[in-house]
Amino acid sequence: MTDELLAISPIDGRYSDIVDELRRYFSEYALMMYRLRIELEYLKLLTNVLRPIQEDKISIITDKIFKEFSIDEARRIKQIEKETRHDVEALVRYVKERLSEYGLSDQANLVHLGLTSEDVSNLAYSLILKDFNAEVLLPLIKEFVTELAKVAMNEKNTIMLGRTHGLPALPTTLGKELIVHVYRIMKQYEFLETYLFPGKISGAVGTYAALMEVFGKDTINILEKFIRKLGLEPWIATKQVLPHDVISRYLHSLSLLAGCLIDLCRDLWLLTMMGYVLIKRVGVGSSTMPQKVNPIEIENAEGNLEYSSNLLNFLSNRLLVSRLQRDLSDSTLKRNYGVAMAHLIIGIKNLRSFLMRIEFNRELMKRDLEEHPEILSEAIQIRMRLLGKNLVNELRRLEPLSPDKYLEDVKGIIESTGINPDEIIPKTYHEYIGAASLIVESIYRLCMNKFSRNEKAIS
Template sequence: MTDRGPLDAVSPLDGRYARYTEPLSEYASEAALMCARVRVEVEYLLALSDLDATPLALDADARTDLRSLYESFDADDADVVKRLETEGYDGHAATNHDVKAVEYFVRMALPDEDEQGPWVHFGLTSEDVNNLAHRLLVKPAVETVLVPAIRELRDALAAAAREHRDVPMLARTHGQPATPTTYGKELAVYASRLGRALGRLEAATDGLSGKLAGASGTYAAHHAACPDVDWRAFAERFVESLGLEHAPLSTQVNPCDDLAAVFDALRGVNNVLRDLDLDMWLYISDRYLGQEAVEGETGSSTMPHKVNPIDFENSEGNLTKANADLTF
């Protein structure tokens, strides 16, 4: 079988739930990571060419051509990068290294690969490229996909809270009948919680930070080659030019405390939604809420009178699984 679709996917993220996760493919796919790595390598090369200490000269046309590598990155380009990694391409042997394949992809686009090529990835370790590339994907994924969806749900809850503000309902504490409340007030609780959780997620995303300090975080190769350059200041300017905060101190790897903060904030959002799922399930079970049967749908394979709250149940399960992954 060569033509594969969602029903052939290994993961339900690309199968059963593909229609929901599709907006994230621009940021979470392997091709997206390739493109982000190309962007880092290209912009780093251009930044090096701006230094008086380097003999690297790239004119306006070369700069435009290089930036087009990531601005117009497509499936054919991703295929080239993959072939460079796995089987070799255009005279380059297989790298068996994903970041090295991206380096070769950029080098192939240079006006003079022999003279200019060695400056691609100059002084860097793979983590310099990877940590920046991942954040260049996580940040817009949160800001352009997740945040609008969460905000839309918060607004829908707030609107429903206003609509049902006078609908009486018996509150429960410890699972037992307590005092009167309204359905609108209970929804308002979730709208408020979700709004605060959204704020924490946005703040954490704004704090994403990257490093560019070489193999062990000391700028050793950079300093050995060009000792007159303030490489720490260079790295700060470069990382901030990508829209990220600069992490001035690191080992080979970015400590990733910033990503942990984003994931923790996202878990907070998920926890609010999971609580909402559980309460809606209980409201349905207690007959506070009813469900409309859709003609033709089956609530149970053997009990046709049932209408199961499957959307809330699926949501609860997926949120629980997501939270487990976010703490992995």
């Protein structure tokens, strides 16, 4: 029996292969590594300020310690933590051990000087989210939305029956309906790609007292520069904990992204139910019904995206509150960032997988349109009103018992006004799709110009 079969969470079990890349951001080992980076970078800062003559030597050694950090080294920290029952203190002792091994016992005295654990942890978590966002999430969104845009462009003239409230409404195109989702996802991408993650170093209650003992009157300026050098935006006024406002906004934006994708899942599911989407057979659809080919990827995607969205919303709202200067409830919650992100990634990847194994039943779409000529009634009543004839009530009274009977009745109503029906009734459904194709072309061009690499921009 493998470890995956013993996993409690499906993230580390059934879906582990899908999200394996997230281990370098959200595992216990990853958190240790990011915290270690902060401690070592801060030690360089201290050396630069307090003992500049030793700066080059410390820099070489700290870089070496970071590069040598492995799972075995992380196990050493866990071993120390059994004694300290404090994860950051265990890391601090580990760093001091490593410095002593290199003959730097005196410099080890500077490790964590003036800091509280939260100074290290908030920076580590912000860097984790920043790197995950840039290295995993944004590239995945880019790949998916580009593929979806290409499908939409290919189907820009594929006429289909548009439905409101589930009932026949007006002609539209498959491409236009898909490009709506492309545009929504692009908007979320644009928000995420420029997001600035926050960071703070302000001490145990946010007064900088211990830090001012170390750095003097220029403390805040020195620490702001340090935080910016890490690629984070300094947050000056804090409790012991960094206010979660900016991270909460990020998590809310991911929940919005998940919501956009859930909407796409449900539209594709309904199009599959109506027979407009055809799924290529892979594996077994049912243990008892041989004919079944099910939309399992989008159903799986929908479930994972809903779970992710709910967890993201919970975390973003709950973490806005910390009692007085701090309480520890946030610590256990932040360890679940990775759970929310993993389910989001699973959802996107399954949705992408579904998109790659479907085709469209254009003949069925065409037949459905021909069964519902009443969807042209809007065009008819507008054209008649422009000629000074209001036939809205007459058209409302018609019942589309059959396509031929409906068109015959419409022609009779128009003829009764002395107007030729052939000049009023659209000759094809394509005649009444408005700017659908232009919308697809416009958004597709935006998408390709933004995301295409090694290709000339589309003008």
